[in-house]
Amino acid sequence: MKRAKVAYAGAIHEAVEKDGRLQLNDGRIVEEQNVVWLPPVEPRTVFALGLNYADHAAELSFKAPEEPLVFLKGPNTFIGHRGQTRRPADVDYMHYECELAVVIGRPARNVKREEAYEYVSGYTVANDYAIRDYLENYYRPNLRVKNRDTCTPIGPWFVDKAAVQDPMNLTLRTYVNGELTQEGNTKDMVFDIPYLIEYLSSFMTLNEGDIILTGTPKGSVDTKVGDEVITEIEGIGRLVNTIVGDETFGIKETSKKVTSQQTT
Template structure:
């Protein structure tokens, strides 16, 4: 099943996306895609109810805005330098263990909402990433059991301000957490829809020019490894997001480095997880 949320910012309702592209309003069947939803049997229950009521559920027009396909989670855990070629273009060694950092959940926006270059920024960059949505509380999980803790997968643009991240001391979170720096969606594909998360093409274009074009088979640490590893250091709650890292082709790695500017258009996608488009705007009071 593909889970969406639709409507004006701050007033999104839960919906589903059918295989033919039809959007259905399921707000009469489920309150929200949040921790409570992913923790219990609500997903299985929703699947059966949608199958039984598919002809009578209200349709959502294609012009209606899509929000992020889940309510704000307890945390976004990101993995840095998880593609070998990206580590090389960043001038950093391949890590012996996953490099973890947080991204503020207040950065989350819809898949086609604007990216706002923050005040004082000169190095706002792009990063297409496969993100995992946790479906069952995970603490000290073995790799062999890790997939049982996944609800699904979603497209994420891990927008980054490189000067804030790398030149201003402290942790990377400063360069990762500005408002609008986490466009997520268009939908969550439940785990059954993605047969092999380790074999997905992911790509990103800026103003129509391909910048990133890779495959998750190039991940240094794969999906089960990441879920297990992160759960050794913190409890992952249902609805939490793990963003698994970006491949080569970020603006920082170009020669000369190239960063987003007002008026740019970013388009990205992952096999089975759809596409998103963000226009870039400069911060204004």
């Protein structure tokens, strides 16, 4: 089952897909374009994977990591389907990242990989934008790269794990203004979902609502104000997002970039 969270007629509703429309939890049927889409899950601790596809690491002139490269994301970053992501006026390179988001369904501690899926409640699509201008290096992505407000659209659907036969064999695609710019498959992850759950739960407790963003394949390109970016994952959903400028957020002047002298 595909489930969503939307705002309609002044209230927040759970909703399900029904014949190309939305059925709200009060039974009303509404058109998808007449609601405000919210993130389908409320993120708690969010783990993001860097360089978790070997082809993406290669396109950045890096070797695939020998241990998961993990960093955290704040809840301020998340917006829903058909939302707007701000591109600051002073940046030179801001690219999308189509990622399978794994949602944890119950507390997990010291989980063995063969039992990992028992702790998954379902999946959604994430588009985790990165601003390369602020990157110190790819092995230490700093806050200004990945934790900016509105930089992570997620949704539109939360899909129960029972509806996904093999999450490690799903096609990922990204379209910019209708042109296919990225294509890959989750089978090409360096560290698969069971490994990541085993790894993370070996030193900390994963809780219900925690999310693992599993990385992106090669094909990330710069985006500009006005671009419509669609990230889709086979069987999970098609997430639409638009890039907007500072003026949309009432920002007249963007602060100058801060460059770190630390490079290792």
